Amino acid sequence: MSATQSPERTQIPVTVLTGYLGAGKTTLLNRILTENHGQKYAVIVNEFGEVGIDNDLLVESDEEIFEMNNGCICCTVRGDLIRTVQNLMKRRGAFDAIIVETTGVADPAPVAQTFFMDDDVRKASRLDAVVTVVDARHVLQRLADTSEAEDQIAFADVILINKTDLVSAEELANVEGRIRKINPYAVLHRSERCAVDLKTVLDRGAFDLDRILSLDPHFLEHGHHAHECGPECDHDHDHHHHHDHECGTDCDHDHDHHNHHHGHDHHHHEDPHSVKSISLVAGDLNPDMFFPWINQVTQVQGPNILRLKGILSFKDDPQRYVIQGVHMIVEGDHQRDWKEGEDRSSRLVFIGRDLNWDVLKQSFAACQAQ
């Protein structure tokens, strides 16, 4: 009997739409649903409210935060999304992509983590981009009042600065500067009433790290990177398959998937304007140094790391290694061969709060191969 693997199946792209109440998410959603772009979207909304579209693939979903039973406070997923994505998969073929609209005050982390932590969701879908709509007129006030607005900007791959007609050029420059300070790696678009070319928002392949990292001002001199396929989502995520089945009364099970770690300190900064980003550059890395280091960094500083992304070059490895993470979840995989003439450097970006940048820089540099 010869056994064959089940054939590879396409992962449905998912766009997560965030933004503070009144920023214009619903306007954008209605545009996506009415414009003639030849794509059919399944849409998961937090409230039917003003979505004025009769679409049988429109579903309301109540936020259900599931904590994972591993004692890690930031390992949360959205149970409602897992359920809805699984239900949608029964109608695979009826739609091309999924849009998840979150509430204005939702924490984007559990949404993003759902697409990394739940095996069924990972198999069925891939996070294409987190798109954050901000209201040019009110965003600075929101940033002063809340941490959610800052988190939403920090998590974004694409930021739509909406209602630009309601502010002066100077105010707009101010807003952009503030956003850039939080997240210099997101693509910014300006709009009035969310009138943007939808191609700039949807199907971005935002996990095409080349593009994200090429936006880093430090790397612009290396020229433009062409759009390429994103990292293959065949993530290598350190499953510890305990094949010794056992039944007991205790819950002392070692749930050590995805390199989650515990025992972190939780430093809460009083200043809400504390999200910053840093980009680290190095030459060839020694994997025996790098992996323990990144595990330790995410273990200790996970709650403060909102996102991390990187393209790494390991010594004597013909392939590029891509890595990404949310809080304590880190995953990486070989992506493709380095091309001839390509700049073989290791680039790593963190967006987070209260991170000790100098220590990160030095310890990352120490992971370089001798």
Next chain:
Amino acid sequence: MPTVAPVEVGGYVVRAGFLNETPFFACGNGEVVLLGAAPRILTAHQGGILAAVPTSKADCLITSGDDGRIMKVGSEGELEQLAERPRKWIDLLAAGPSGSVAFASGRTAWVRLADGTEKEFAHERAVGGLAFAPKGMRLAVSRYDGATLWWPNTAGKPTELSWKGAHLEVCFSPDGKYLVTAMQENALHGWRLSDMQDMRMTGYPAKIKSWSWSAKGKYLATSGANSAILWPFFGKTGPMGQTPLQLGVRGDSLVTAVACHPAEDVVALGYADGMVLMARFEDNAEVLLRRPGKGPVSSLAWDNAGNRLVFGTEEAEAGVIALQD
């Protein structure tokens, strides 16, 4: 020699089984295929079918969908709407005694009695699964942080069973002594109902999505590993401290569906690559029933006599396997 008769279906097979002797296939595209004397394709739902379950007498099929409807499908193709919750996706169903049906969406479960009266059961967190007890009108609702046991016919207080985490599918053992849930983590949780003793059954590399009680309720067979994992439930302490049977071990594919034979100590297994085989408890002897296909086996069921097995996959493949010519 077992023979496989392929059946053409229009979508993901949500549930395959038998209504009396008639094979049925409830599919993600909203259709139910009935293989009676004259094969029929019925459009039971406007959108997709999210859940389907035969009634306790196995004479009708209950389906629910993303059109918010709960439908009853007769073996001759009769369609009847039992209930509707506009704009809700009804993705959890259970068939109870005397024609009762339980269904759920989000945090709310409802029981519809045969006379059409409906009762609502609200929970603070997401409902993960529904199951009726084997005897009496008792409904188990698994939910976040545990399960709740309701007596739908009385106004009494429900019994709360607590265990941290998200509990998804739920079932009673056939003797009614145990309640078992499949969790968001790759584990089962169980309660011995006589004394609320907790049990955890762990060691799975994937979520447990399919389970089946063996004849006389001796074993609970489960998917979620590279073999079927069968936990012993005979004896006073059930599976506690016991090692489960592992049948149909493969190195390259996970078990995605299981169905125990109605009489013999034999289990049918479906794998992620579409292969179907059956394995005997006693000596792990295996018989290949279907070669790998396009996608994971999503549903498996035996007929009453245990002579025929129906299967369906996530990739719109289905068939009837006859053990004898």
